[in-house]
Amino acid sequence: MAERKGTDSLDRLHRRAKALTGMPVTRRDAERALAACLSDSDMWTVIRHSHAPLRYTTCLWDLMEKEGLLTTQDGRLTLTEEGKSLAEALGIGPPMTFDCPHCDGRGVDVSSxxxxxxxxxxxxxxxxxxxxxxxxxxxxxxxxxxxxxxxxxxxxxxxxxxxxxxxxxxxxxxxxxxxxxxxxxxxxxxxxxxxxxxxxxxxxxxxxxxxxxxxxxxxxxxxxxxxxxxxxxxxxxxxxxxxxxxxxxxxxxxxxxxxxxxxxxxxxxxxxxxxxxxxxxxxxxxxxxxxxxxxxxxxxxxxxxxxxxxxxxxxxxxxxxxxxxxxxxxxxxxxLRTPRISNEPVVGDIFTDNEAATT
Amino acid sequence: MAERKGTDSLDRLHRRAKALTGMPVTRRDAERALAACLSDSDMWTVIRHSHAPLRYTTCLWDLMEKEGLLTTQDGRLTLTEEGKSLAEALGIGPPMTFDCPHCDGRGVDVSSxxxxxxxxxxxxxxxxxxxxxxxxxxxxxxxxxxxxxxxxxxxxxxxxxxxxxxxxxxxxxxxxxxxxxxxxxxxxxxxxxxxxxxxxxxxxxxxxxxxxxxxxxxxxxxxxxxxxxxxxxxxxxxxxxxxxxxxxxxxxxxxxxxxxxxxxxxxxxxxxxxxxxxxxxxxxxxxxxxxxxxxxxxxxxxxxxxxxxxxxxxxxxxxxxxxxxxxxxxxxxxxLRTPRISNEPVVGDIFTDNEAATT
Structure with missing residues (x-):
């Protein structure tokens, strides 16, 4: 019952953020954005964990804040009790990391x-x-x-x-x-x-x-x-x-x-x-x-x-x-073969599309 | 000059092995098979390093043996001096491994x-x-x-x-x-x-x-x-x-x-x-x-x-x-969407194709 209500609530927020930003995301991205909020309250750590388009997640978090699911203060992004309940109802836990500390998860040993x-x-x-x-x-x-x-x-x-x-x-x-x-x-x-x-x-x-x-x-x-x-x-x-x-x-x-x-x-x-x-x-x-x-x-x-x-x-x-x-x-x-590609000049802005964040 | 001769030689061996096995490989696979021979003389280690279809590499090695580029004895696979010269002429060195020893290159720490x-x-x-x-x-x-x-x-x-x-x-x-x-x-x-x-x-x-x-x-x-x-x-x-x-x-x-x-x-x-x-x-x-x-x-x-x-x-x-x-x-x-897939029975051998090696 709690799960059903949670699902409806996240669905609604997701659809709204998707419509507002016009981003081609799935509800799974909403799950990632919510799970990320359980990682830490440092905003940039939450962003790193979210692993979803920033254009969309920032919009979703904004909607969540307006609905009292999270608060932002002093660069911190914290789920309210209601926000935590939502995650719990959906069975969403904090992001887990099992990265090898020796190679930072890259699998390559640069230390010897x-x-x-x-x-x-x-x-x-x-x-x-x-x-x-x-x-x-x-x-x-x-x-x-x-x-x-x-x-x-x-x-x-x-x-x-x-x-x-x-x-x-x-x-x-x-x-x-x-x-x-x-x-x-x-x-x-x-x-x-x-x-x-x-x-x-x-x-x-x-x-x-x-x-x-x-x-x-x-x-x-x-x-x-x-x-x-x-x-x-x-x-x-x-x-x-x-x-x-x-x-x-x-x-x-x-x-x-x-x-x-x-x-x-x-x-x-x-x-x-x-x-x-x-x-x-x-x-x-x-x-x-x-x-x-x-x-x-x-x-x-x-x-x-x-x-x-x-x-x-x-x-x-x-x-x-x-x-x-x-x-x-x-x-x-x-x-696997030599492709046919044109070597023509490219004009106009090549840096920005709807998903771009750092340009 | 040595390089040109080496290139011709490897090209020829590659084309022959490709034709004999009917495998959709590229000359790069021949390079990998040759480089692997520089890793070790244990045949299975060479196979691991080759990272190319076994159906093809075994045929290539067979052709190389017939041309005196490598020898096989007691489960060992060793390049002859001529084989080593071929690799050298082509600028091919032994396979390098920089796998993190802590996680065997997987990037995941299972030890804590x-x-x-x-x-x-x-x-x-x-x-x-x-x-x-x-x-x-x-x-x-x-x-x-x-x-x-x-x-x-x-x-x-x-x-x-x-x-x-x-x-x-x-x-x-x-x-x-x-x-x-x-x-x-x-x-x-x-x-x-x-x-x-x-x-x-x-x-x-x-x-x-x-x-x-x-x-x-x-x-x-x-x-x-x-x-x-x-x-x-x-x-x-x-x-x-x-x-x-x-x-x-x-x-x-x-x-x-x-x-x-x-x-x-x-x-x-x-x-x-x-x-x-x-x-x-x-x-x-x-x-x-x-x-x-x-x-x-x-x-x-x-x-x-x-x-x-x-x-x-x-x-x-x-x-x-x-x-x-x-x-x-x-x-x-x-x-990213629900695919349309048929849920029908499948008949016949599903285990073998030309590239299969372990079936």
Whole structure:
């Protein structure tokens, strides 16, 4: 009886938030948003646990607050007794985490052997990195994340003796790749002149002779010299569907063909599972297969422009985050054939769609 | 020059092995098979590292042996100097592993807290389990794997307060699920009467009142009482494409709809990436999205019938494996809508296709 009432209540809130935001979410996202409120009262921790589009969850929490199911104060987001009863009636418990403390759940050991020394050298270099800029939708991952990503690509055989291209690189993954010493060559392209300058400087000072950095706006076609030349691409695309496709298509254009691989990140905060599905359809249509999806693999350092991001207005409490809250999955794809992709210029805003939160 | 010659040589071997086996592989699989030979000389370790269809790699190794690129003796598979030169000319190095030693690369900590006690209790229970039978394509994962799989589902919110169905259960995952105490109810169905009897006995002795075990052949339609009743399904399908679809479709039929989740395993040894791609197309066409693919998550205990499996004839050396060699990826899918699936009987052999190795 309590369960039935709870179900009706959550259904109603979900339908209302879905209608208000126009987001392609399911009721399961409402469950995730509610369960997240049982994790902690720090708003950013709740957001991290929610694992659902921020555009929608912030609306749902707003509706819940109006109905007395939760309160927000001093950056804290707390379920009221009524809110807790709702969760209980629905059999919803707090999110559980069983992440391995040794590798933060990534499954990759960066604390010993080869990777340890790579990490230490990279950490040293990255101290002087340029700050993240909103105009390029930047926001970089922790140094441990970058090294773990390189380790995955290495273990998959996508680095040794291979030509690697990095499309957009505020994570400085190109430097970490070159530091492994196993790639045939590494080309990094970025729209941001600061990053190109920084990477070139590091390449010189660290004597990374096979690392080349070139300024390039991915909205422009790739030069012929880069087409079909690489075994592996890595990127961290902007998550609007149109922007995502631009990044991936440029990456695929740079690949040699069947057997070449690509890596990218994808969040649950800025991409609904419906968008994930469209992305997967897109990847398959390009002749790729998805070989790996490691959820919550990428942990992002907080960026300066948090108050200026689109989602700031939606937040139930206007507090800056202290800990890591923004995570994304690591995808690996492998090509089974050479896709036909146009190398045309792309015009207009590629950064924003209805689900975007940080642009 | 050496590289060009090496490329031609590997190309030729690859094309020949592909033609002889009729497998939908790419030249990248030849690279993986060659790189694996640099890992170790234990044949089963080489097979584990190859991460490509066994039907094809065994044929490739056979051709390599005939051309003096490798030798097999006493269950060992060793590259000759010529074989090593080929790898070197192609820039192919030995497979690298950076798996976290604490969690065996699964990212899940089963050695402390809740999971530790769950693991110990489960290990105790599983000691008396029935042996794996070839006629049902059985072969079970390690107890650590079973607990880690349960932990992933728990962390994803697919267990707490949820109705869970397990389709085929030589892994005894239904018992581990019931032991968590958080599922609303667990139904396990299996064709194998021995397993049903064993699980019922455990349910009684461990007082797992919400665990129900029913004998059922998945080739038969699901009874109406199970249709649309579950939030989560778990299974480890036979890997012929037709058999795989039968397992997944029955699982999807048992689910409530949008927001429900499914888990299954998929290998690279018995499924080419081309089959992976067809499987992903199939899943998307059913209204599901793939949320997780954790490669090499499942580690299988060796089974008794190794000499009787289809792949035995193909093996370059007839030696029984000592260590774990058979692994599979853990997939999680989530439904975004209720799919239309027929609940008809399936006739004929669902266990074998050209890529099958263990049936």
């Amino acid at each position: 052997g080869l990777l340890k020394s790579l990490l230490e050298r990279f950490r040293q270099i990255a101290q002087e990195r340029p700050t993240a800029l909103q105009k390029f939708d930047q926001g970089y991952v922790t140094v441990e994340t970058t090294i773990a990503r390189v380790a995955v690509a290495w273990a998959k055989g996508d680095l040794t003796g291979k030509s690697v291209i990095v499309l957009g690189d505020d994570d400085l993954v190109s430097i970490a790749l070159a530091l492994t010493g196993v790639c045939r060559n590494v080309l990094v392209i970025d729209i941001d002149r600061r990053l190109i300058r920084f990477i070139r400087q590091v390449a010189r000072s660290e004597r990374l002779t096979n690392l080349e950095a070139r300024e390039h706006d991915l909205r422009n076609p790739l030069p012929d010299a880069w087409l079909g030349q690489f075994d592996t691409f890595l990127c961290d695309p902007t998550e609007s569907f149109v922007g995502f496709k631009v990044f991936i298509d440029r990456g695929l254009l740079a690949l040699k063909g069947a057997g070449s691989a690509g890596y990218f990140g994808l969040t649950r905060l800025e991409s609904s599972l419906s968008k994930w599905q469209r992305i997967q359809q897109f990847l398959l249509s390009r002749g790729a297969v998805v070989t790996d999806i490691r959820d919550r693999f990428h942990w992002y350092e907080n960026w300066d422009y948090v108050e200026k991001m689109r989602a700031w207005d939606w937040l139930p409490a206007k507090e800056r985050p202290r800990d890591i809250w923004y995570q994304s999955a690591l995808f690996r794809i492998e090509l | 807290g809740l999971l530790k006690s769950l693991l110990e209790r489960f290990r105790q229970i599983a000691q008396e389990r029935p042996t794996a039978l070839q006629k049902f394509d059985q072969g079970y994962v390690t107890v650590e794997t079973t607990i880690a799989r349960v932990a992933v589902a728990w962390a994803k919110g697919d267990l707490t307060g949820k109705s869970v169905i397990v389709l085929g259960d030589d892994d005894l995952v239904s018992i581990a699920l019931a032991l968590t105490g958080v599922c609303r109810n667990v139904l396990v169905i299996d064709i194998d009467r021995r397993l049903i009897r064993f699980i019922r006995q455990v349910a009684r002795s461990e007082r797992l009142t919400n665990l129900e075990a029913r004998e059922h052949d998945l080739r038969n339609p699901l009874p109406d009482a199970w249709l649309g009743q579950f939030d989560t399904f778990l299974c480890d399908p036979t890997e012929s494409f037709v058999g795989f679809k039968v397992f997944i479709d029955r699982g999807l039929l048992a689910l409530k709809g949008a927001g429900s989740a499914g888990y299954f395993g998929l290998t690279r040894l018995e499924s080419s990436l081309s089959k992976w791609q067809r499987i992903q197309q199939f899943l998307l066409s059913r209204g599901a999205v793939v949320t997780d693919i954790r490669d090499r998550f499942h580690w299988y205990e060796n089974w008794d019938y190794v000499e009787k499996m289809r792949a035995w004839d193909w093996l370059p050396a007839k030696e029984r494996p000592r260590d774990i060699w058979y692994q599979s990826a853990l997939f999680r899918i989530e439904l």
